[in-house]
Amino acid sequence: MSQAQIVRVLGYYTDAGFIERIVASFRKLLIDVDAICGRRVNDEGLYEVYLVVRNHPNFYTAVLNLSKTPTIEKVEVLGYHDTPVLVDEKCEGSEKVFIFCVPKPLKTWGFSWGVVHGQDIQR
Amino acid sequence: MRGSKLAVETLKQMGLNVIFGIPGLSNMAFYDTLVDYVTSGEIRVILMRHEQGAAHAADGYARASGKPAVCTGTSGPGALNLVTGLATAYWDSSPVIAITGQVPRSSIGKLSFQEADIPGVVANITKFVVQVRRAEELPKWIKAATYIATTGRPGPVVIDIPRDLFNEDVDENRVKWFDGFKVEGYREFPEIVDPFMVKKAAELLAEAERPLMLVGAGAVWSPAVEEIITLSETLRMPIVSTFLGKAAIPNDYPLYVGMMGYYGRAEANKAFMDSDVVLVVGARLSDRTIPNVRDVIDSKKKLILINIDPTDVYKHSSYLPVEAYIIADVRKGLRKLINAIAEVGLKRDRSQWLRRVIEYKEYYAKLYYRDDGKGLKPWKVLKTIRSVLPRDAIVTTGVGAHQMWAGVFWESYAPRTFISSGGMGTMGFGLPAAIGAKVARPDKVVLDLDGDGSFIMTMNNLGTAVDEDIPVIVVVFDNRTLGLVRQVQDLFFNKRIIAVDIGRATDFVKLAEGFGALGFNTQSYEDLEVALKKAMKENVPSVIRVPIARDEKALPTLPPGGSFREMIVYEPSADS
Numbered sequence: 098m099s100q101a102q103i104v105r106v107l108g109y110y111t112d113a114g115f116i117e118r119i120v121a122s123f124r125k126l127l128i129d130v131d132a133i134c135g136r137r138v139n140d141e142g143l144y145e146v147y148l149v150v151r152n153h154p155n156f157y158t159a160v161l162n163l164s165k166t167p168t169i170e171k172v173e174v175l176g177y178h179d180t181p182v183l184v185d186e187k188c189e190g191s192e193k194v195f196i197f198c199v200p201k202p203l204k205t206w207g208f209s210w211g212v213v214h215g216q217d218i219q220r
Numbered sequence: 221m222r223g224s225k226l227a228v229e230t231l232k233q234m235g236l237n238v239i240f241g242i243p244g245l246s247n248m249a250f251y252d253t254l255v256d257y258v259t260s261g262e263i264r265v266i267l268m269r270h271e272q273g274a275a276h277a278a279d280g281y282a283r284a285s286g287k288p289a290v291c292t293g294t295s296g297p298g299a300l301n302l303v304t305g306l307a308t309a310y311w312d313s314s315p316v317i318a319i320t321g322q323v324p325r326s327s328i329g330k331l332s333f334q335e336a337d338i339p340g341v342v343a344n345i346t347k348f349v350v351q352v353r354r355a356e357e358l359p360k361w362i363k364a365a366t367y368i369a370t371t372g373r374p375g376p377v378v379i380d381i382p383r384d385l386f387n388e389d390v391d392e393n394r395v396k397w398f399d400g401f402k403v404e405g406y407r408e409f410p411e412i413v414d415p416f417m418v419k420k421a422a423e424l425l426a427e428a429e430r431p432l433m434l435v436g437a438g439a440v441w442s443p444a445v446e447e448i449i450t451l452s453e454t455l456r457m458p459i460v461s462t463f464l465g466k467a468a469i470p471n472d473y474p475l476y477v478g479m480m481g482y483y484g485r486a487e488a489n490k491a492f493m494d495s496d497v498v499l500v501v502g503a504r505l506s507d508r509t510i511p512n513v514r515d516v517i518d519s520k521k522k523l524i525l526i527n528i529d530p531t532d533v534y535k536h537s538s539y540l541p542v543e544a545y546i547i548a549d550v551r552k553g554l555r556k557l558i559n560a561i562a563e564v565g566l567k568r569d570r571s572q573w574l575r576r577v578i579e580y581k582e583y584y585a586k587l588y589y590r591d592d593g594k595g596l597k598p599w600k601v602l603k604t605i606r607s608v609l610p611r612d613a614i615v616t617t618g619v620g621a622h623q624m625w626a627g628v629f630w631e632s633y634a635p636r637t638f639i640s641s642g643g644m645g646t647m648g649f650g651l652p653a654a655i656g657a658k659v660a661r662p663d664k665v666v667l668d669l670d671g672d673g674s675f676i677m678t679m680n681n682l683g684t685a686v687d688e689d690i691p692v693i694v695v696v697f698d699n700r701t702l703g704l705v706r707q708v709q710d711l712f713f714n715k716r717i718i719a720v721d722i723g724r725a726t727d728f729v730k731l732a733e734g735f736g737a738l739g740f741n742t743q744s745y746e747d748l749e750v751a752l753k754k755a756m757k758e759n760v761p762s763v764i765r766v767p768i769a770r771d772e773k774a775l776p777t778l779p780p781g782g783s784f785r786e787m788i789v790y791e792p793s794a795d796s
Contacts, residue, residue: 211530
């Protein structure tokens with residue numbers, strides 16, 4: 098079993114508390130966050146945030162709780178054969194842009210306000 | 221239009237016309253605008269004696285009426301004092317709207333006078349918090365907050381407003397009031413009613429040998445008295461409740477067994493243990509209701525859930541034997557199930573099961589209702605109060621032993637008539653919640669069942685009840701100790717009693733009189749009856765002190781982390 102999970106969170110930014118809310122959903126359930134990156138997706142304030150979080154028995158609860166947090170549109174758990182957790186720090190491509198790459202998942206489970214997309218990770 | 225006027229006008233338009241709170245530097249302009257609305261009678265402003273009381277009062281108002289209520293405090297300490305009340309409302313899913321003043325935008329983050337990062341403080345103990353940055357957005361966020369507070373699983377929201385926004389002039393043409401506003405990233409929960417699941421649930425219940433219905437607070441908020449009783453009658457299915465679910469059905473309904481859980485009635489816990497299929501209606505199955513999940517798993521029972529919150533259902537399904545579920549408001553879900561059961565039909569004779577439950581009730585009654593003649597007994601005190609109060613009286617409680625006695629022995633007859641801090645267990649909840657409930661329902665008798673330790677934490681709000689002519693009655697179970705903690709020390713910490721006993725000096729009658737309320741000291745059940753009748757007749761805030769022996773236990777109980785199989789129903793040493 099992988100040591101970590103990669104989570105993609107889509108939500109609407111009101112203030113920087115938006116990011117705190119995401120991280121707190123894991124912190125409250127004793128889950129450690131190894132890496133985080135995110136960006137604004139459109140002019141309506143939609144953001145996507147990626148997190149690498151350590152595996153934990155509370156992971157499912159954290160995802161469900163986050164998926165019903167005001168301003169959070171959707172939470173996706175990205176599935177891999179062996180979850181990549183190394184973060185490439187080189188990023189020598191450009192002096193003018195931030196670069197972040199998320200390895201392509203084999204499958205995705207989505208959670209949004211009680212609606213589960215794809216096979217539920219607990220079933 | 222000034223920002224403060226925008227804010228108050230929005231509150232009025234949203235029907236939020238009662239505000240519990242305390243003014244200070246950072247909500248001063250807000251209060252200044254309220255002067256006109258109070259003068260015209262459009263909004264009522266109630267000065268509490270501490271902001272914790274303001275949050276509890278708004279909570280009590282919301283739980284008694286089903287409508288949201290507002291509390292407010294100034295920046296820094298004022299807003300920080302709201303925190304316990306907001307957490308209390310969050311844990312019990314109550315729609316409280318807090319408007320907190322904040323230091324001006326130019327001062328934020330500079331350790332300014334009375335500055336506190338309220339969004340940071342409350343983010344994880346409320347349903348939602350927003351710090352407004354532009355005055356023209358005040359209507360938008362007040363509306364959004366109210367919508368978020370009252371939909372889905374209700375909960376408290378906080379609107380933090382830098383005080384310079386209150387003073388800002390806003391071009392009215394730039395203000396978008398309410399038309400078409402959508403809260404991005406917020407949705408009400410979907411209804412998920414799968415006909416296959418409904419049929420499966422109906423068949424499971426129809427074929428069960430020992431079915432049981434467990435009702436929780438969701439059944440109070442819905443409410444669904446008629447549907448619960450119809451289903452119980454149809455299936456001949458006994459009912460137990462969570463602590464906060466007590467008021468979901470009349471407690472004198474013959475098939476109601478009582479509150480189950482950590483301090484629940486033994487017969488309710490036994491019925492739960494013996495049941496083979498449990499229909500869980502609007503309950504989140506907290507560790508207070510089911511302290512040990514082995515009790516569910518080992519007894520091989522099957523659960524059917526009706527819940528408005530799908531994530532609760534998914535969570536429970538991951539570790540409990542959930543066989544079917546309906547995701548909907550309790551009333552709607554029950555109606556679907558009733559229709560399905562009408563098609564399936566009752567397939568089992570339940571007379572043996574019902575007889576067993578009745579035998580449990582009769583057996584444990586002999587253990588509960590003891591009176592050795594030494595002092596006043598909690599069960600008899602509650603029975604006396606019940607006999608005097610009208611059926612539709614609203615009761616709030618503090619937190620402690622008296623609260624557990626109320627859970628076991630108090631009889632509620634209608635939704636929204638039993639109001640207590642269940643999830644957070646906040647001492648001091650009772651009196652301010654009673655004040656809020658009485659403001660919401662002035663036509664009802666409102667009584668706070670309190671303990672001495674709990675009452676003393678927020679009793680300063682008695683002054684509010686007197687000044688504002690809010691005639692609540694407080695009955696103080698005065699055992700001069702933090703009884704529930706003392707009990708745990710006594711039973712599970714080798715009788716090493718520490719830091720719980722309260723001295724004899726505090727005089728509750730004089731304290732009541734000092735605030736301008738009526739004070740009564742009782743020594744007998746007859747005294748209590750007379751005092752209650754007088755308090756109701758005089759219709760003024762009143763405090764009735766009832767002496768209770770310090771070693772009177774709140775039973776049944778369990779050892780910490782224990783199972784229902786380890787219930788302690790009575791003290792072996794207790795005199796019968």
